Amino acid sequence: DVVMTQTPPSLSVAIGQSVSISCKSSQSLVYSDGKTYLHWLLQSPGRSPKRLIYQVSNLGSGVPDRFSGTGSQKDFTLKISRVEAEDLGVYYCAQTTHFPYTFGAGTKLELK
Amino acid sequence: EVQLVESGGGLVQPGRSLKLSCLASGFTFSNYGMNWIRQAPGKGLEWVASISSSSSYIYYADTVKGRFTISRDNAKNTLYLQMTSLRSEDTALYYCARPLAYWGQGTLVTVSS
Numbered sequence: 489d490v491v492m493t494q495t496p497p498s499l500s501v502a503i504g505q506s507v508s509i510s511c512k513s514s515q516s517l518v519y520s521d522g523k524t525y526l527h528w529l530l531q532s533p534g535r536s537p538k539r540l541i542y543q544v545s546n547l548g549s550g551v552p553d554r555f556s557g558t559g560s561q562k563d564f565t566l567k568i569s570r571v572e573a574e575d576l577g578v579y580y581c582a583q584t585t586h587f588p589y590t591f592g593a594g595t596k597l598e599l600k
Numbered sequence: 601e602v603q604l605v606e607s608g609g610g611l612v613q614p615g616r617s618l619k620l621s622c623l624a625s626g627f628t629f630s631n632y633g634m635n636w637i638r639q640a641p642g643k644g645l646e647w648v649a650s651i652s653s654s655s656s657y658i659y660y661a662d663t664v665k666g667r668f669t670i671s672r673d674n675a676k677n678t679l680y681l682q683m684t685s686l687r688s689e690d691t692a693l694y695y696c697a698r699p700l701a702y703w704g705q706g707t708l709v710t711v712s713s
Binding site for chain 1: 635644645646647650659661662695699700701702703704705706
């Protein structure tokens, strides 16, 4: 199984600050079609997960451009520029290149 | 608007069975593969099973293989998860998802005597 290692496990930030979350996979996430199926999700408190970014760097529908994703192969990063209160919650990276699909353990973003 | 509405959760004794449903609307259900993903209380996300649009391809997590069955009825726009031989560690909020872009609100399954 592909192990997704997400760091840090938690972040304490001030509104307006920028933060980055790292996600490393134990195998390359490049699929046979050449695409990389690495995604970022946000689960706000008491809510279902919401997809922020798909295939490394593509913004999901309605997601503000304060969010950006970069990376390749096995090393990926989510950056949030100018954190807002609505950004608080748990961020997960996820891969759907290989079965079983796997998720990172999550990064909890809290207000300082 | 895409909507996924799960149902069928509840309290069940260990070893018993339960069948979850997910009613889809707002998109052409028969065109998309679908997934079940669960989240134990206070824990992270765990993929459970996937089914292709025409049910030709089905995959399961090792933790549920042989006990759970994913299926779909494209005429009814509904995804199912038949769960048998339930264990306490199956206690979780079960989401259906298409496949990560859209999520339902989840249905809670509690396995306890």
